[in-house]
Amino acid sequence: MKILSADQTRQADQATIQAEGIRSEELMERAATALSSWLMERVEPDEPGEIHIFCGPGNNGGDGLVVARQLHEAGYAVRVWLLPAPKHSPDFTLNRQRLPEELPCAELNPQKLPRLLPHTIVLDALFGTGLRRPLTDVAASVVQHLNKAQARVIAVDVPSGLYTDAPQPADSVVVQARYTISFELPKLAFLLPQNAPFVGQWHVLPIGLNEEFIHTSLVDTYYVDAVLLAGRLPQRPQFSHKGTFGHALLLAGSRGKLGAAVLASRACLHGGVGLLTVRVPAAGYDILQISAPEAMALTDPATDFVTELPDLKPYAAIGIGPGIGQEAATRDVLEQLLREADVPLVLDADALNLLGANRELLDLLPPDTLLTPHPKEFERLTEPARDDYHRLELLRNFARQRRCYCVLKGAYTALATPDGTLYFNSTGNPGMATGGSGDVLTGLLLALRTDQRLSPLDAALLGLYAHGRAGDLAAEETGQAGLVAGDIVRYIGPALQKLTTLPARL
Numbered sequence: 001m002k003i004l005s006a007d008q009t010r011q012a013d014q015a016t017i018q019a020e021g022i023r024s025e026e027l028m029e030r031a032a033t034a035l036s037s038w039l040m041e042r043v044e045p046d047e048p049g050e051i052h053i054f055c056g057p058g059n060n061g062g063d064g065l066v067v068a069r070q071l072h073e074a075g076y077a078v079r080v081w082l083l084p085a086p087k088h089s090p091d092f093t094l095n096r097q098r099l100p101e102e103l104p105c106a107e108l109n110p111q112k113l114p115r116l117l118p119h120t121i122v123l124d125a126l127f128g129t130g131l132r133r134p135l136t137d138v139a140a141s142v143v144q145h146l147n148k149a150q151a152r153v154i155a156v157d158v159p160s161g162l163y164t165d166a167p168q169p170a171d172s173v174v175v176q177a178r179y180t181i182s183f184e185l186p187k188l189a190f191l192l193p194q195n196a197p198f199v200g201q202w203h204v205l206p207i208g209l210n211e212e213f214i215h216t217s218l219v220d221t222y223y224v225d226a227v228l229l230a231g232r233l234p235q236r237p238q239f240s241h242k243g244t245f246g247h248a249l250l251l252a253g254s255r256g257k258l259g260a261a262v263l264a265s266r267a268c269l270h271g272g273v274g275l276l277t278v279r280v281p282a283a284g285y286d287i288l289q290i291s292a293p294e295a296m297a298l299t300d301p302a303t304d305f306v307t308e309l310p311d312l313k314p315y316a317a318i319g320i321g322p323g324i325g326q327e328a329a330t331r332d333v334l335e336q337l338l339r340e341a342d343v344p345l346v347l348d349a350d351a352l353n354l355l356g357a358n359r360e361l362l363d364l365l366p367p368d369t370l371l372t373p374h375p376k377e378f379e380r381l382t383e384p385a386r387d388d389y390h391r392l393e394l395l396r397n398f399a400r401q402r403r404c405y406c407v408l409k410g411a412y413t414a415l416a417t418p419d420g421t422l423y424f425n426s427t428g429n430p431g432m433a434t435g436g437s438g439d440v441l442t443g444l445l446l447a448l449r450t451d452q453r454l455s456p457l458d459a460a461l462l463g464l465y466a467h468g469r470a471g472d473l474a475a476e477e478t479g480q481a482g483l484v485a486g487d488i489v490r491y492i493g494p495a496l497q498k499l500t501t502l503p504a505r506l
């Protein structure tokens, strides 16, 4: 899915209205109908208490008015509160007139804001994508009142006060919604950790915005779902052999962190690699052979950490980092690897920390290298970020400047490409916030970079998506708290299988 800016969202509305020859109020009716249906599926009409709908002066408020009318007609007890404003949008005014007379509707009085019992359902239709500046005066008081009330707030399109594609000034007043119900496409603001307290759980409801407009809109930010990945993972050919999928080299592990090497190795094997050789310190020989017998162990002369780079000739792709430590000799191995490798590289964990501590090595990164830092590792490679938007800018700039593919791990892991495009992953769950999940990702990405049939972009997108999907499937079995990194490995196969393009049926 594309992620549109606030301006493009408005243009998409206009394009839909023009292409379908409808009036703007009809599109508003469509959006509100989708939202009313969502609500009616979750709330019974006889649930005690009224649903309070807070409406602003623009089309977001207009949406709220239509939902109020529709819920009322369906037998729900509804009460509408209007924000005092000097002027209103035409569709607001129209739908204000369409409110049935018996439906309670009053203007908000800042001196006497309505009392809301805990758990009351509140619809926040104050402001949407038309917000131009932070909330002040009555609007700010109303939002502060809603936030204090412990009500069940459902934001219409956007939590009021939140900018959809830029950071708002510190201490801005923003609705803290439990749910945000948006239309057609997700908004960038929903994907950033700093906005989680406002957005809550978000859902996007389709309202049939003009496909042609969305298709031809130029964007540099995408939300990666199964549709975006369709056709990118080819089936394994009937007459394939292990050479078809390539031979990977993984350099990983040091004393006390050989589990990282094992997890990454097992993930690489389950990711479909043809052959895997793992360079571990001598202390890791038995551990690796027993825990990942399908991999070949190529032990280093040193007992506790990796000190020598093996001959690179046999390998189609190379991964380095999980649990490898930051000894000086290991740093030298990394430098030699960056100088000598002419196959795809995947850099993770301590390989990234070594790059951060020895920034001169960054100049040696071969083009199209894939780096997988979490935010702290990324900060070591670049600089501390002011906020999540700034961090994304740093990520784009890093990928452009270094001509690499750089991941920023977390919920909605982001991937920046050498041309500065951002992709946000849609799979995964908080159960994956557990030691070793990142090592599993590295192994899987190494397998996909070894498969010569995949472009660097497709390998990265498929790997991130399948890793999160495997985590989701694992969590169904183990629960989130019970999930450990090894569980993710067991579900890599099913996750990849689901993405595999099957031939069309006869």
Ligand SMILES: NC(=O)C1=CN([C@@H]2O[C@H](COP(=O)(O)OP(=O)(O)OC[C@H]3O[C@@H](n4cnc5c(N)ncnc54)[C@H](O)[C@@H]3O)[C@@H](O)[C@H]2O)[C@@H](O)CC1
Residues within 6 Å of the ligand: 013, 014, 024, 027, 028, 029, 031, 032, 056, 057, 058, 059, 060, 061, 063, 087, 088, 089, 126, 127, 128, 129, 130, 131, 132, 133, 134, 135, 136, 139, 156, 157, 158, 183
């Ligand atoms: N245009 C359309 O056809 C559709 C619009 N939709 C809804 O329309 C919304 C966008 O509507 P609008 O563009 O009217 O914008 P909003 O309703 O978000 O707000 C615009 C109004 O708020 C005022 N305003 C902006 N910032 C303010 C601030 N800080 N303090 C006080 N007043 C402020 C503006 O002057 C304007 O009067 C979307 O979020 C969505 O909910 C949906 O109904 C889908 C269809």
Ligand SMILES: Nc1ncnc2c1ncn2[C@@H]1O[C@H](COP(=O)(O)OP(=O)(O)O)[C@@H](O)[C@H]1O
Residues within 6 Å of the ligand: 349, 374, 409, 410, 411, 412, 413, 427, 428, 429, 430, 431, 432, 433, 434, 435, 436, 437, 438, 439, 440, 441, 467, 468
């Ligand atoms: N809340 C979350 N939602 C989705 N994915 C998550 C969440 N927390 C962690 N993950 C995923 O788990 C992995 C953790 O990687 P990392 O921090 O490197 O762990 P480790 O270093 O322990 O292996 C990343 O791929 C990240 O995207």
Ligand SMILES: [K+]
Residues within 6 Å of the ligand: 060, 124, 125, 126, 127, 128, 155, 156, 157, 158, 159, 160
């Ligand atoms: K809103």
